[in-house]
Amino acid sequence: MNQRAIEPGRQLHAHLCLTGLGYDTKLATKLVNLYSVCGSLSNAHRLFDRIPKSNLFLWNVLIRGYAWNGPYEVAISLYYNIIDYGLVPDNFTFPFVLKACSALSAIDVGRDIHEHAIRTGWEMDVFVGAALIDMYAKCGCVGDSRQVFDKIHVRDVVLWNSMLAAYSQNGCAEECLSLCGEMALAGVRPTVATLVIAISSTANIAALPQGRELHGFSWRHGFEIQDNVKTALVDMYAKSGSVKVARNLFERLTEKRIVSWNAIIAGVCESVKCDNHTDGDQR
Structure with missing residues (x-):
């Protein structure tokens, strides 16, 4: 929890309560957002429960907070409360709740929410599509990720990266590299994330020639x-x-981070192991 940021918010909330504005819908929504962003979800939810809930943005703010910080089950429960309340989820609601499904590997719930996205016309939205691709990938259903990707005809780099990451996370290195080729043919400019995913895929199958090509492109x-x-x-x-x-x-x-140290140490150890095997064979 960000205590430094939350304290002025508490003071403002107390002042608004004293002046009778503590439960004004617009001001309360901003306070729920502040509490949520600062990780004070108990305060956010307590205030949420005391104000009218006809504003979808208010629901989205709280779902986002739980999707980021947990408990993830609460984010999913709030999503279904939206439906019961008669509101229609939008292209912010779906990515937040699908993130919660990803964290829980809740594939059945994710499929149900996917159906809702289709019925409400949001399946083709790039942000919703990226969230669906990620959810299916995290649940080990990369084929479903690809089906979502193929249905969306207007694709930005975020969507391409989501599908590349889906392949990479599921050990489909060759499919990932093939998709990189499709991305290049489509004229989509790669980002740092694109290259990290692609290079990692070449590492996973020790594909040195492709790795060198990507190194050259990066340079x-x-x-x-x-x-x-x-x-x-x-x-x-x-x-x-x-x-x-x-x-x-x-x-x-x-900056040499732990992942960098791990990579170089593992490489040196493997090299020493190979040298020892070679020396043993020569003997």
Whole structure:
């Protein structure tokens, strides 16, 4: 909880209560948002329960808070309360509640919410689509992720990255790299996230030639200066046996995080193991 940010909010709330404005719908909605963003969900929910609930934004704020911080079951329960209340979820509601489904691997609930998205006409929205792709991927149903992706014809880079991540998370490295090719043909400019996902996929199958191609692309387009890209390259080269290249990239990292150390240590250990095997064979 962000105590420094929450204290002025509490003081404002107390002042509004004293002046009789504590439960004004517009002001209370802003306070619910403040409490939620600061992680004070008990205060947010307590205030939510005391004011009229005809405003969808108010519901979305509270669902978002629980989807980010848990308990995730509460976010799902609030979603169904929206339906019972007669309100129609929008393209903010669906991504929030689907995030909660992802956290719980609640595939049956996720499918039910997907049906709601179809009925309300939000399935083709890129934000809802990205959330559906992520939910199915986190539940191990990457085929369903691809079906959602294929139905959406107007795709931004976020949607492409969501599908690439879905393949990568489920160990479908070749499918991920193939989709990168489709993305290039579609003329969609990659982001740092795109390259990290693609490079990680080459690392997982020790596909050094493709990894080198992605390294070259990163360098030509100025992505190599990003530590996230360099860390992915360290991991890729280390897993592919090119430990010297991995170490050179590692030394150029601006900030050496634990994931970077893990990648280079694992690569060095594997290299030493291979050298020992070679020495043993020669003996």
